[in-house]
Amino acid sequence: MNAEIIAVGSEMLTPQRLDTNSLWLTGQLNILGVEVVAKAVVGDDRKLLAELVALALRRSEILLVTGGLGPTEDDVTRDAVALALGRTMTFRQDICDAIAERFARMGRTMAEINKRQAWVIDGFEPLPNSRGTAPGLWRVLPPGEFGAGRAVALLPGPPAELTPMFERDCLPRLRELVSPLEIRTRFYRVAGMPESDLDQLIAPAYTRYTNPVTTILAKPGDIEIHLRSRCRTADEADRLLSELGAQIEALLGDRIYTRDGDPLEAVIGRMLRESGSTLSVAESCTGGLLGQRITAVPGSSGYFLGGFLTYTDEMKTRLLGVDPGLLRAQTAVSEETAVAMAEGARAQTGSAYAVSITGIAGPDGGTEATPAGSVFVGLSGEGKAEARRFRFLGDRERVRTMAAQMALDVLRRRLMADLARG
Amino acid sequence: MNAEIIAVGSEMLTPQRLDTNSLWLTGQLNILGVEVVAKAVVGDDRKLLAELVALALRRSEILLVTGGLGPTEDDVTRDAVALALGRTMTFRQDICDAIAERFARMGRTMAEINKRQAWVIDGFEPLPNSRGTAPGLWRVLPPGEFGAGRAVALLPGPPAELTPMFERDCLPRLRELVSPLEIRTRFYRVAGMPESDLDQLIAPAYTRYTNPVTTILAKPGDIEIHLRSRCRTADEADRLLSELGAQIEALLGDRIYTRDGDPLEAVIGRMLRESGSTLSVAESCTGGLLGQRITAVPGSSGYFLGGFLTYTDEMKTRLLGVDPGLLRAQTAVSEETAVAMAEGARAQTGSAYAVSITGIAGPDGGTEATPAGSVFVGLSGEGKAEARRFRFLGDRERVRTMAAQMALDVLRRRLMADLARG
Numbered sequence: 001m002n003a004e005i006i007a008v009g010s011e012m013l014t015p016q017r018l019d020t021n022s023l024w025l026t027g028q029l030n031i032l033g034v035e036v037v038a039k040a041v042v043g044d045d046r047k048l049l050a051e052l053v054a055l056a057l058r059r060s061e062i063l064l065v066t067g068g069l070g071p072t073e074d075d076v077t078r079d080a081v082a083l084a085l086g087r088t089m090t091f092r093q094d095i096c097d098a099i100a101e102r103f104a105r106m107g108r109t110m111a112e113i114n115k116r117q118a119w120v121i122d123g124f125e126p127l128p129n130s131r132g133t134a135p136g137l138w139r140v141l142p143p144g145e146f147g148a149g150r151a152v153a154l155l156p157g158p159p160a161e162l163t164p165m166f167e168r169d170c171l172p173r174l175r176e177l178v179s180p181l182e183i184r185t186r187f188y189r190v191a192g193m194p195e196s197d198l199d200q201l202i203a204p205a206y207t208r209y210t211n212p213v214t215t216i217l218a219k220p221g222d223i224e225i226h227l228r229s230r231c232r233t234a235d236e237a238d239r240l241l242s243e244l245g246a247q248i249e250a251l252l253g254d255r256i257y258t259r260d261g262d263p264l265e266a267v268i269g270r271m272l273r274e275s276g277s278t279l280s281v282a283e284s285c286t287g288g289l290l291g292q293r294i295t296a297v298p299g300s301s302g303y304f305l306g307g308f309l310t311y312t313d314e315m316k317t318r319l320l321g322v323d324p325g326l327l328r329a330q331t332a333v334s335e336e337t338a339v340a341m342a343e344g345a346r347a348q349t350g351s352a353y354a355v356s357i358t359g360i361a362g363p364d365g366g367t368e369a370t371p372a373g374s375v376f377v378g379l380s381g382e383g384k385a386e387a388r389r390f391r392f393l394g395d396r397e398r399v400r401t402m403a404a405q406m407a408l409d410v411l412r413r414r415l416m417a418d419l420a421r422g
Numbered sequence: 423m424n425a426e427i428i429a430v431g432s433e434m435l436t437p438q439r440l441d442t443n444s445l446w447l448t449g450q451l452n453i454l455g456v457e458v459v460a461k462a463v464v465g466d467d468r469k470l471l472a473e474l475v476a477l478a479l480r481r482s483e484i485l486l487v488t489g490g491l492g493p494t495e496d497d498v499t500r501d502a503v504a505l506a507l508g509r510t511m512t513f514r515q516d517i518c519d520a521i522a523e524r525f526a527r528m529g530r531t532m533a534e535i536n537k538r539q540a541w542v543i544d545g546f547e548p549l550p551n552s553r554g555t556a557p558g559l560w561r562v563l564p565p566g567e568f569g570a571g572r573a574v575a576l577l578p579g580p581p582a583e584l585t586p587m588f589e590r591d592c593l594p595r596l597r598e599l600v601s602p603l604e605i606r607t608r609f610y611r612v613a614g615m616p617e618s619d620l621d622q623l624i625a626p627a628y629t630r631y632t633n634p635v636t637t638i639l640a641k642p643g644d645i646e647i648h649l650r651s652r653c654r655t656a657d658e659a660d661r662l663l664s665e666l667g668a669q670i671e672a673l674l675g676d677r678i679y680t681r682d683g684d685p686l687e688a689v690i691g692r693m694l695r696e697s698g699s700t701l702s703v704a705e706s707c708t709g710g711l712l713g714q715r716i717t718a719v720p721g722s723s724g725y726f727l728g729g730f731l732t733y734t735d736e737m738k739t740r741l742l743g744v745d746p747g748l749l750r751a752q753t754a755v756s757e758e759t760a761v762a763m764a765e766g767a768r769a770q771t772g773s774a775y776a777v778s779i780t781g782i783a784g785p786d787g788g789t790e791a792t793p794a795g796s797v798f799v800g801l802s803g804e805g806k807a808e809a810r811r812f813r814f815l816g817d818r819e820r821v822r823t824m825a826a827q828m829a830l831d832v833l834r835r836r837l838m839a840d841l842a843r844g
Contacts (some may be wrong), residue, residue: 011639011646011648012461013457013459015445015448015449016445018445020440026436027437030437038462038464038474039435040460043460048460051477051481052460052477072618072621074637105815106813106815108616111621111622113618131816160641164817217437218438283710286717287717287722288703288712288715288731291705292709292714293710295731295733296709296818296822298786301787305733305736305737306732306733306737307730308728308729308731309703309710309729309731311723311727311728314727315771319730319741319771349740364720396720397718
């Protein structure tokens, strides 16, 4: 099956902004076995959008339209799709009430223009929006009409609204449409390996299978490997999945941190809960990114005690008790300082483990011995303190992202070893 | 005048790659006063590309097609455009010789397949490629034919080939075609206002102008307002921009935190540098998100000292000196605790200002008096400590995002007042 994605919004036709939603959506569609054959970006132009919708529905089975569902005059997606399909729209009081209620919960009154978001293209099913006011719309077009049998989904533009709506309400409907076969999936994630190295390692295994289908998605410091088997019976799908899965697991070993797609911070949270341990952090160049990831997990207050952002040498000494002589002798970006930071955090909070990060995020601040992108991760736990040196390439944001990711992975490996030891 | 850009290449339909050439091309076109009204990405699919070319030429004066000019079977752009225009192609021996010569200069022999690159759509003008083998193609379509008067340029996909060819051979031809307009832009950002409220407030101003064009983009807790004026002279474009800009500034007042698109953390960084002040943070439910945003700004080590992640009551007392009696009496999520956390951070670090966040990110942990989404922001600075209560809707991630955003805005307002006071 083929799909097309149309992103609506004049801002994506400026020299500054790209449609990045389509990358994530493409990944999701690929996992279903659906290929994206064309993508388009249009401004807030009803007629042009209607033309593109009609063209897409003449050739592709699935059409996703993102953006343009807001409350203002600029938001033309509902109108344009209705126009393309020759359908009228109906005002839905229940949707309007739900939007008004959302505003009321925030202690505010719904503005008049938000009523625009309560219009539904006739025959379409509204998809609830857990993070915003604009509902999505979904329809498999009925027989005997233009585009018969094709699926159309209108989704909100902001990623924070799009992602949960797609996962919860759009994906299951697409899955039903795509295949009457039984589908089984596995979703590995691997930390800190370059995509090309990983691919070289596992390609000999997965290229021998057309079923399961393997899709590899790379983000900084994090690679996702999706396996998807489709068979007449669930047993057969499970068998194929386990067969290829076992080979991939043998090749990657403990570099795999999850088999079900959980983020690294959730995997660590589970291990800490399991062992009844507690954690604290000490961050320099990441400035809170590590703590933010750890606490993104609901229930993290069960094992995360707290942390220190020590952005200056003085704060490393004052808050964590790092010896000023050590800072002078070794500098703040060193193995010794990383260890001292982790030990300080553990002593101050009384946590079982403490992880630290100190490095040079750049673009400035590098030296010949310690260029920008140099990062030390420290780890203190009962009986042992250690540090690892990394060198990340890329801009400030990428260096910080990689640093937090590798700090979590250093902790994961230690927790694994300690749990295995009992 | 309007333009469309079509990027050709299956790799840009994967979850990993975007068409980024169009950003640079859009910038070049905007400078000429040409607006991009639609962009598309297609794979190496002759028929689909031909359809999109035909559609684009029905509505836009300029069409740029990038990529698909290589020597392999996959490279379908020449064929597809010829098909869309109903034109034949001619093999040009002079171009073939030039390609062969290029290979010879590198000490290599031209492969047979490179001859494909010597075919020219009849009536089109080849544009020399100084960095690769594929020539570009250019034509203003002749009167009496489909697309009469419209300009079509086929350009190579690799940026290193595209950029010099566009600048040297395409841009001068386009400039001749368009009446040159001057473009001026302004990029406001507003914190903590719902999009519909903002739109209601400023729509009466901006809807009276078709020039400048106004585009409004909303993210959680952050709204962007882009103004863009196009006039025959730069002075006139500046005048129109200032005229509408002054009205928007009068309506939104100090809710506008930037006129040039800077993020909130950069604006605060500038104010802190300006006043020679320093900052620290104390975070509970955001767990590092606030510190992470502040330190995302290069050079933030000039004013950010450090901070505390106090995820438990005990840590609030231990690291920040919050009175346990106060925590028992008022709970950790209260105005009093927020103030005590900020004062503790300021005392511990010696910073001029300290901002704190304490709240319930959810989904669990809420009570009737303090439901999930309740957040207190505390602020301590010389002479005054204060706290503000917020109630955010949405999931854990959204509540945390909004909390950090509003904490930064509370700080910004205080810095503005203190700077004004001198």
